[in-house]
Amino acid sequence: MGNLADRIEAYLLRILEESDEGFVVLQRGVLAGEFSCAPSQINYVLGTRFTVERGYLVESRRGGGGYLRIVRLGWDHDNQFQNIIRQLIGSQLSYERALGLLKRLLQEEVVTTREAALIRTMMHPDSLDNGVVNPDVLRAHIMKRILITLSREDLN
Amino acid sequence: MGNLADRIEAYLLRILEESDEGFVVLQRGVLAGEFSCAPSQINYVLGTRFTVERGYLVESRRGGGGYLRIVRLGWDHDNQFQNIIRQLIGSQLSYERALGLLKRLLQEEVVTTREAALIRTMMHPDSLDNGVVNPDVLRAHIMKRILITLSREDLN
DNA sequence: ATGTTAAAGGTCAAAGAAGGTCATAACGTC
DNA sequence: GACGTTATGACCTTCTTTGACCTTTAACAT
Numbered sequence: 001m002g003n004l005a006d007r008i009e010a011y012l013l014r015i016l017e018e019s020d021e022g023f024v025v026l027q028r029g030v031l032a033g034e035f036s037c038a039p040s041q042i043n044y045v046l047g048t049r050f051t052v053e054r055g056y057l058v059e060s061r062r063g064g065g066g067y068l069r070i071v072r073l074g075w076d077h078d079n080q081f082q083n084i085i086r087q088l089i090g091s092q093l094s095y096e097r098a099l100g101l102l103k104r105l106l107q108e109e110v111v112t113t114r115e116a117a118l119i120r121t122m123m124h125p126d127s128l129d130n131g132v133v134n135p136d137v138l139r140a141h142i143m144k145r146i147l148i149t150l151s152r153e154d155l156n
Numbered sequence: 157m158g159n160l161a162d163r164i165e166a167y168l169l170r171i172l173e174e175s176d177e178g179f180v181v182l183q184r185g186v187l188a189g190e191f192s193c194a195p196s197q198i199n200y201v202l203g204t205r206f207t208v209e210r211g212y213l214v215e216s217r218r219g220g221g222g223y224l225r226i227v228r229l230g231w232d233h234d235n236q237f238q239n240i241i242r243q244l245i246g247s248q249l250s251y252e253r254a255l256g257l258l259k260r261l262l263q264e265e266v267v268t269t270r271e272a273a274l275i276r277t278m279m280h281p282d283s284l285d286n287g288v289v290n291p292d293v294l295r296a297h298i299m300k301r302i303l304i305t306l307s308r309e310d311l312n
Numbered sequence: 313a314t315g316t317t318a319a320a321g322g323t324c325a326a327a328g329a330a331g332g333t334c335a336t337a338a339c340g341t342c
Numbered sequence: 343g344a345c346g347t348t349a350t351g352a353c354c355t356t357c358t359t360t361g362a363c364c365t366t367t368a369a370c371a372t
Contacts, residue, residue, distance in 0.1 A: 003221025003329095005358060028321060038360045043322070048357090063367025066320035114311045115271060121305040122278050127298045131289035142283045149277040155270045159339090161348060184331055194350045199332065204347085219357025222330035314372080322365070329358070339348070 008035055008045045016072055023071040028060075031068075046070070053088060053100030055107070075108055085147055093140035098123040101143070110150060119146055164191055164201045172228060178309025179227040184216075187224075202226070208304055209238070230309040237307060241300050249296035254279040257299070266306060275302060 008031070015024050032039040050056035050070055057071040076084060085101065093101075102119055105111045111119065121127060122142065129135045149155075164187070171180050188195040206212035206226055213227040231237045240257070249257075258275055261267045267275065277283060278298065285291045305311075 003358065006221060029319090039321075040323080040361080041359060044358070060321060061367080062319085062321040062365070064319045064369060066367075068321080114306075115274060117305050117308065117311050118271060118274055118278075118302060121301050122298065124301070127301055130297065131294055133287040133289075138287055141286065142278060145277050145280070145283055146274060149273050150270075152273065155273050159348065185329090195331075196333080196351080197349060200348070216331060217357080218329085218331045218355070220329045220359070222357075224331080316369100316371075318367100318369085320365105320367080323363085325360105325362095327358100327360075330356085332355075333353085335350105335352090337348100337350075339346105341346085342344090 004035065004037055004041065005045050005048070008037075008042065009049045011035075012045070012050070012070060016070060022074065023069060025067050025069045027066070028068050042068070051100050053097050053104065055104040086144055089140050089143055091140055092134075092136040093123075093143055094136055095123055095125055095139070098139060098143060105150075115150075119143075122146075160191060160193055160197065161201050161204070164193075164198065165205045167191075168201070168206070168226060172226060178230065179225060181223050181225045183222070184224050198224070208241075213304065213308060228309045229304065229307040231307045237303065241303050244296045244300040244303075247296050248290075248292035249299055250292055251279055251281050251295070254295060254299060261306075271306075278302075 012024070016022075028039050028042045031042055035041070046058050046068070050058055052073075055073045057073055059069040059071065061067055088101065089097075099120070102111075102116050102123070105119075106113070106116045123139055125135065128139055128142075132138050168180070184195050184198045187198055191197070202214050202224070206214055208229070211229045211231065213229060215225045215227065217223055255276070258267075258272050258279070262269070262272050279295055281291065284295055284298075288294050
């Protein structure tokens with residue numbers, strides 16, 4: 001994890017963890033200054049790491065007093081999680097987005113490391129892109145079935 | 157055994173032995189530098205020595221902060237596992253036979269109930285028979301990859 | 313109110329930093 | 343000398359980092 005993007009990600013995750021409100025507000029320029037990098041590097045990190053699939057929302061405001069606001073989306077215990085996620089998945093799911101979702105499931109402790117690895121193997125292009133008409137459609141379909149399986153009460 | 161590939165192999169085996177987590181992470185360029193060879197020589201060693209058949213898995217990442225990650229598969233004790241995998245290569249696997257295999261894995265406590273349920277879902281015709289040219293071939297292929305995943309030493 | 317300005321953040325393309333692939337050359341062995 | 347294995351280098355893909363230029367907004371001046 002020697003690279004800058006990963007370090008910035010780790011930093012943001014940490015302060016997000018520490019804040020008990022579930023969000024952090026900061027200024028792009030300031031953060032870029034602390035890491036001595038181009039401001040747009042912050043956008044890169046946000047765009048690649050703090051995605052909706054992973055359970056984050058980024059709001060911002062330009063101009064004087066502008067800011068970035070990173071919100072950790074709640075898990076919403078009331079409604080079944082598969083409904084929320086089903087919307088996220090839609091009818092097609094790329095491998096990259098599947099990885100994002102998996103990361104979230106891991107963080108929410110919905111799955112163990114081993115289970116996540118199994119699902120990752122299943123979602124991987126090497127598994128699903130061979131002799132499959134439309135991999136992303138199949139991937140979405142299977143992921144939904146997996147989520148249903150995970151929510152079964154009879155399994156532990 | 158004086159050749160370069162063997163020396164690199166020996167080195168990797170040694171550090172892999174020393175790490176008790178079952179994997180090592182390193183950079184291709186750095187390693188190539190230490191052995192004063194072309195970077196692609198590292199790929200040659202990995203491709204010929206650190207194969208699944210020999211009990212290893214190699215993951216990697218490109219770009220800034222890229223790396224190679226060599227994972228040991230823990231199945232030396234039980235080469236029954238390897239045999240199953242070998243038989244699955246290029247063959248076909250029906251859902252019924254997949255269920256049989258799963259049952260055995262459960263009995264031998266290779267997988268938990270939840271993991272078995274997950275795999276069952278993934279193997280199910282409802283998952284694999286839609287828009288797939290040859291489901292049984294795909295099922296065999298995926299089962300092989302799942303077994304490999306299950307034997308990774310870096311999980312659990 | 314209205315226009316101006318400065319202070320944010322946004323976008324995108326190009327450069328940089330890894331690892332991957334493949335054809336081919338060199339090496340060893342029989 | 344033929345064949346299999348090893349080694350190299352040119353070229354490719356992926357991910358990261360930077361910088362130039364753009365857009366939005368608050369603050370200020372008139």
